[in-house]
Amino acid sequence: MDIAAVIVAAGRGLRAGGPVAKQWQTLAGRPVLAHALAAFASHPAVARTVVVIAAEDRERARALLPAGPLVVAGGATRAASVRAALEVLAAAARPPDAVLVHDGARPLVGAALIARVAAALRDAPAAAPAVAVTDALWQGAGGRVTGTLAREGLFRAQTPQGFRFAPILAAHRTHAGPADDDVAVARAAGLDVAIVEGEEDNLKITGPGDLARAAAILVARGEGAMEVRTGTGFDVHRFGPGDSVTLCGVAIPFAKGLEGHSDADAGLHALADAIYGALAEGDIGHHFPPTDPAWKGAASSRFLAHAGGLARARGFRIANVDVTLLCERPRIAPHAAAMRAAIAAALGIEVGRVGLKATTTEGLGFTGREEGIAAMAAATLVAP
Ligand code: MG
Secondary structure: OOEEEEEEEOOOOOOOOOOOOHHHOEEOOEEHHHHHHHHHHOOOOOOEEEEEEOHHHHHHHHHHOOOOOEEEEOOOOHHHHHHHHHHHHHOOOOOOOEEEEEEOOOOOOOHHHHHHHHHHOOOOOEEEEEEEOOOOEEEEEOOEEEEEEOOOOOEEEOOOEEEEHHHHHHHHHHOOOOOOOHHHHHHHOOOOEEEEEOOOOOOOOOOHHHHHHHHHHHHHOOOOOOEEEEEEEEEEEEEEOOOEEEEOOEEEEOOOEEOOOOOOOHHHHHHHHHHHHHHOOOOHHHHOOOOOHHHOOOOOHHHHHHHHHHHHHOOOEEEEEEEEEEOOOOOOHHHHHHHHHHHHHHHOOOHHHEEEEEEOOOOOHHHHOOOEEEEEEEEEEEEO
16 A cells, blocks of 8 residues: 655644744754654655744755655645645645645654554545553543543544545545644545554643653663764954943943944853854844844844744753953953843753853954954853
8 A cells, every 4th residue: 555644733832931933943953844744754654754843934944854754835724725735735746645644843753653554444435543541531610620521432643544545535635624633634534444542651741741741751761872962152342432231131331332233242142142052043133133123122022032932942052151351451250140140041041051251352453452342152052
């Protein structure tokens, strides 16, 4: 049987925290989606794979996914995304006999589970994995238990959900509106769906704790890999008229000011760039264009907090950061403690993870001539 896999990763689910959708967050050094994709791409029962992503994730997909699988833009709903992938397969020179539709946010799907669903399609037009509910089930309201439910005959649905190709294509073409999953679409079209034994570890990354749970399972399997990334940043701002300079979030009274579109905080700009650099997410000008009037005079702690949030959203924690300011004046030492505290607060890390140093350049160069201030920074990010 010629079986294709469709991996649905077009959702914008942000409940796992941060500005990055759950399927793009980092798990053991790779995006969640890359784990799911690898499980199908390497499976002997699966002949081809289609990944459905949102149009705005095209660049991300090119950078983070191995080359090969076909990628199409997702629709407005999950059902529309699956339909789009099915239509791509239907238009192929030779459409598949069957399709396995998998949620891109389920990275730990096992080869044995994929094989069980594929095998079940020999005898049934549709088959999907599920785990019997073993916990007692309650109804509740206002923080109180208001009733109990019988758990007999109840299952927690998982993916991949498998279907013979022609009937599921027809079911999606006639299905109107959204659907919780493809079993719902299939049943609405009258298809009989066999239940295949699911796997407890085949969890869906939904909330912030799920990523840590998935990472722990991978470590227990001997597949967990800690990823360490470093990034560096450098920035310069020119002195101009003014009576204070803002460096590393601290305003220091001075005979001059610093010129720049935002508050011209070279220290925080270098540090934000170090974090963006570690993530390979461009630089501060990419995220906060200087041509955008919204950032005129902005406090640079906002930029730094954004960079730190992006790191967290990608599944990294900030192990340490280190900033060096290069100037003859003003003197930095009296403000170093306040600067470290400001950086720690913007990033949500302990002060003990923030290094802050200053040096002169012995009267040499533009800093020596007191034409401006330079800053260098490094950041180390760790996942999981
Ligand atoms: Mg700058």
